[in-house]
Amino acid sequence: MLERVNRTRSVRPGKIFGAPGDGNSGFISLLTALVLVALWFLVTESGWVKPLFLPSPLAVWDKFMLALTEGVSNSTLTQHTLASLTRVFGAFLLALVTAVPIGILMGVNRIVRGLFDPIIEFYRPLPPLAYLPLVIIWLGIGEFPKVFLIYLAIFAPMAIAARAGVRSVSTEQIHAAYAMGATRGQVIGQVIMKAALPEIFTGMRIGIGVGWTTLVAAEMVAANRGLGFMVLNAAENLESDTVIMGIFIIGIFAFAFDLLIRYLEKVLIPWKGRI
Amino acid sequence: METLSVRNISLTYPGLYSDQAVIALKGVNLTIRSGDFVVALGASGCGKTTLLNLMAGFMAPSEGDITLGNHQVIGPGAERGVVFQKHALLPWLNVIENTEFGLKLRGVDKATRRELATRNLALVGLQDFHRHMIYHLSGGMQQRVGIARALTCDPAMLLMDEPMAALDALTRETIQELLLKVWQLTNKMFFFITHSVEEALFLGSRLIVMSPRPGRITHTYELDFNRRFLAEGNARAIKSSPEFIRMREEVLGIIYGDERESGNPEVAHA
Numbered sequence: 001m002l003e004r005v006n007r008t009r010s011v012r013p014g015k016i017f018g019a020p021g022d023g024n025s026g027f028i029s030l031l032t033a034l035v036l037v038a039l040w041f042l043v044t045e046s047g048w049v050k051p052l053f054l055p056s057p058l059a060v061w062d063k064f065m066l067a068l069t070e071g072v073s074n075s076t077l078t079q080h081t082l083a084s085l086t087r088v089f090g091a092f093l094l095a096l097v098t099a100v101p102i103g104i105l106m107g108v109n110r111i112v113r114g115l116f117d118p119i120i121e122f123y124r125p126l127p128p129l130a131y132l133p134l135v136i137i138w139l140g141i142g143e144f145p146k147v148f149l150i151y152l153a154i155f156a157p158m159a160i161a162a163r164a165g166v167r168s169v170s171t172e173q174i175h176a177a178y179a180m181g182a183t184r185g186q187v188i189g190q191v192i193m194k195a196a197l198p199e200i201f202t203g204m205r206i207g208i209g210v211g212w213t214t215l216v217a218a219e220m221v222a223a224n225r226g227l228g229f230m231v232l233n234a235a236e237n238l239e240s241d242t243v244i245m246g247i248f249i250i251g252i253f254a255f256a257f258d259l260l261i262r263y264l265e266k267v268l269i270p271w272k273g274r275i
Numbered sequence: 276m277e278t279l280s281v282r283n284i285s286l287t288y289p290g291l292y293s294d295q296a297v298i299a300l301k302g303v304n305l306t307i308r309s310g311d312f313v314v315a316l317g318a319s320g321c322g323k324t325t326l327l328n329l330m331a332g333f334m335a336p337s338e339g340d341i342t343l344g345n346h347q348v349i350g351p352g353a354e355r356g357v358v359f360q361k362h363a364l365l366p367w368l369n370v371i372e373n374t375e376f377g378l379k380l381r382g383v384d385k386a387t388r389r390e391l392a393t394r395n396l397a398l399v400g401l402q403d404f405h406r407h408m409i410y411h412l413s414g415g416m417q418q419r420v421g422i423a424r425a426l427t428c429d430p431a432m433l434l435m436d437e438p439m440a441a442l443d444a445l446t447r448e449t450i451q452e453l454l455l456k457v458w459q460l461t462n463k464m465f466f467f468i469t470h471s472v473e474e475a476l477f478l479g480s481r482l483i484v485m486s487p488r489p490g491r492i493t494h495t496y497e498l499d500f501n502r503r504f505l506a507e508g509n510a511r512a513i514k515s516s517p518e519f520i521r522m523r524e525e526v527l528g529i530i531y532g533d534e535r536e537s538g539n540p541e542v543a544h545a
Contacts, residue, residue, distance in 0.1 A: 172363035175333055180377030180428050181353030190380070194367050271366035274410040 055241040060248070063241040072242055073233045075225050081249060083225040087143075087218060088211045091150035095207060099155045100200055103162025107196070108188055116159070124156040128217045141222035153214040154207040161203020165196025198272040201265045205258060212254045277344050277431045279330065279464055281305040284339035285489075286325055299325045301489035303339075309431070312458055312465040312501060314479030316472060316526065318533040322490025323468045327436050330466065331357050343431065353377060356425030358435040362417040364409045370420055371396065371405040377428035388427075395423040398460070399453060415446035419453070426457065432464040440470065451478060452510060455501050472526050476500055477514060484526060486533050494529060496522070 015022060037057065043049045044056035051059060067077035075083075105112040123131070128149055135152075139145035169192050177191045219228030227246050234242035265272065281303060288297040300322040307313050315323045328334040330341060332351040341348040343355065351357075364373045371392050378388035396402055399419040409417060418438055425433055439447045451474060458465055469475050475482055477500050484494040500513050513519060 170361075170363060172359045172361060173365065175331070175351065176357060176359065176363040176424075177376075177380070178333075178351035179331060179353070179355060179357040179434075180380055180424070182377075182380045186380050191365065194365065197367075269367070271408070271410055274366070 052238060052240055055244065059241045060244050063239075064245050067230075067242070067245065072239075073224075073230050075230075077230075077249070080225055080227050080230045081253075083223075084215055084219070084227040084250075085253065087147050087150060087226065088208070088215055090147045091154055092204075092208055092211055094147070094151050095154040095158050095211075096204070099158035099203075099207070100162045103159035103200075103203075104166060104188070104193060104196060106159065106163040107166025108192060113163075120156050120159055123152065124160075128153050128214045129220075132217055132221065136221055146218040146223065149218045150211050150214045154211045157210055158200075158203040158207040161199050161206065162196060165199030165203075166192055168199060169195035197269050198265075201261065201269065205261050208257055208261070209254065212250060215250070276309050277464070278309075279305075279307045279341070279343045279432060281326070281330065281341050282339050284326070284329060284336045284341065286322070286329065286334070287337050298489035300329075300336075301491050303490070303492055305483065305492065307432070307464045307466060309464055310462045310480075312455075312467065312478060312480040314467045314469060314475040314482050315485060316469060316475040316482060316530065317485030317490075318487055318530055320490070321485035321487040321533070323485055324436055325490065326485075327357075327434050327466065327468055330432075331355055331434050353381070353428045354430050355432045355434060356428055356430035358418070358421045358425050358433065358438045360437040360440050362409075362414075362421045364417060364420055364424070366409050368409070369405070370401060370407050370409065370412070373409060373420055374423045374427050376424065391429075392423070392427050395426045396420075398426070398457060399423045413446075415442050415450060418442060418450060422450075422454070422457070426461070430463065432466065435465070435467045437468050437470065439474065447474070448510060452504070454478065455505055458501075459505050472523050472530070473514060476519060476522055476526070477504070477510070482526070484529055494526075496526075498522075 040054070040057055044051070044054055044059075055063075063072070064077070066072070067080075069076070071077070071079070073080070102112070102116060106116055107113070131152075132149060135145050135149050139148060173191055173195065174187055177187050182190070215226070216228035216231065219226040220232060223229040227250050231243050231246035231250075234240075234246065284300055284303045285298070286300040288299055290296045303322075303326060305313070305326075315326065317323055325334065329336055330348065332348050332355065335349075348355075365376065368376065371389065374396055375383075375388040375392035378391060383391075393402070393405070396405065399422055401416065401419055401423065404412070404416065409420065412420070421438065439450055442450065454465075454467075455478065467475075467478055469478075476498060479496075479498050480501055482494075482496040482498055483492045484496075485491065486493045500519060504510055504513050507513070
């Protein structure tokens with residue numbers, strides 16, 4: 001019995017025993033991706049699944065090259081991608097400069113909170129497809145209503161995150177600032193807004209994710225360019241290879257941007273979770 | 276020479292129903308002059324922190340008033356610095372940026388505020404830690420930054436709410452001695468809350484003992500252990516001297532009496 005206790009090493013040297021989920025998982029994730037791609041090759045090359053349901057990776061790659069050079073649905077892939085990126089990031093930036101200040105103000109001012117709370121909480125759970133017709137009837141079929149639809153979807157989570165961030169400042173920090181002669185404006189600008197940064201970044205990550213989700217809905221009506229439009233158009237013609245290619249492009253851009261925000265978070269708010 | 280006067284202060288916290296209203300303070304009078312080191316001691320719920328919050332301007336009294344010099348205290352201000360139990364520093368700023376924060380708020384130019392912050396950091400023994408981040412410091416060092424930060428605003432008064440409660444015994448003694456040196460150098464008004472009788476006797480030039488329900492000052496002692504320490508420099512010898520021990524037992528007796536009356540089960544057999 002004692003022998004067994006002595007034999008098992010509880011933890012690797014320099015690591016803390018019992019920390020849940022300790023260690024690097026990057027290698028395992030890479031392995032998961034490789035196995036999935038290998039399975040994809042296997043089931044398509046062996047003919048177990050018809051190309052209509054799941055085209056082979058090579059067919060998707062060919063479609064990708066074709067889309068880059070000759071284009072699909074009347075535009076090249078670069079044009080589709082640029083159209084969608086402009087819409088999503090336009091909406092994201094618009095949300096960033098409006099939702100964050102409004103969220104902060106909701107946190108520090110009861111009148112602003114009373115004004116916006118019912119609006120945000122009412123429309124937030126609605127699916128964008130439900131109010132898409134209204135947006136089109138009110139704003140027409142140009143570029144702005146598409147950006148606006150994505151903007152609405154991003155606005156709610158970002159405003160809610162900024163408002164929640166206000167609460168992460170401690171009363172002591174606020175009192176300390178006042179006891180050093182701070183004005184109310186200085187307390188909001190130099191203490192509360194800084195303390196809310198970690199939550200604002202979380203809101204940005206959730207917001208951009210919702211933005212990508214809403215992209216396809218935004219490009220459903222009266223679009224002639226965009227990744228969402230391309231996927232919808234291909235689906236109508238049962239071009240599964242284009243659908244999968246479109247999904248990959250959206251996924252890669254969304255993932256890359258999330259990595260970028262996570263990197264910025266690490267650089268700009270090193271104190272997150274440490275105090 | 277400045278004077279802070281607390282005149283006949285009462286504070287009642289309204290409860291949910293009228294019979295639940297808590298009288299936190301009733302008829303408290305206190306005068307603090309430049310160079311006074313006033314220490315408040317008392318059982319839990321005696322209103323020490325409420326009194327500090329009133330002097331800092333974080334709360335308004337139900338009755339009575341507080342004046343500093345010729346001005347009535349109506350809110351927090353830079354002439355009354357506060358050091359908190361938990362350091363309350365800003366984690367996005369490094370040590371020197373935290374220390375000069377108050378001057379930056381006032382629009383003091385960078386060279387001047389760096390100079391003042393540097394001087395105060397040296398005073399608390401952190402001259403080699405200017406660029407460290409707050410979360411890389413130990414609890415004792417964080418509390419030193421808190422003291423340096425409050426001093427850098429050059430307040431007439433320093434209010435401290437159990438600043439050493441979360442520190443280990445050794446660090447506590449070091450910072451006690453540090454505080455006395457700062458007190459001697461700056462000649463400010465000090466108001467200090469603690470739960471430790473020994474700390475109270477060692478630091479204070481005046482000790483006020485408070486009792487709960489309603490919170491009020493029941494005993495006041497004039498002390499000189501702190502001046503003896505500053506003259507002789509041997510803290511242990513002072514803390515083990517017969518007078519110190521006699522005072523300690525006397526004050527402990529008062530506080531235990533209060534705790535037992537209020538039915539605190541922790542001290543039923545003390």
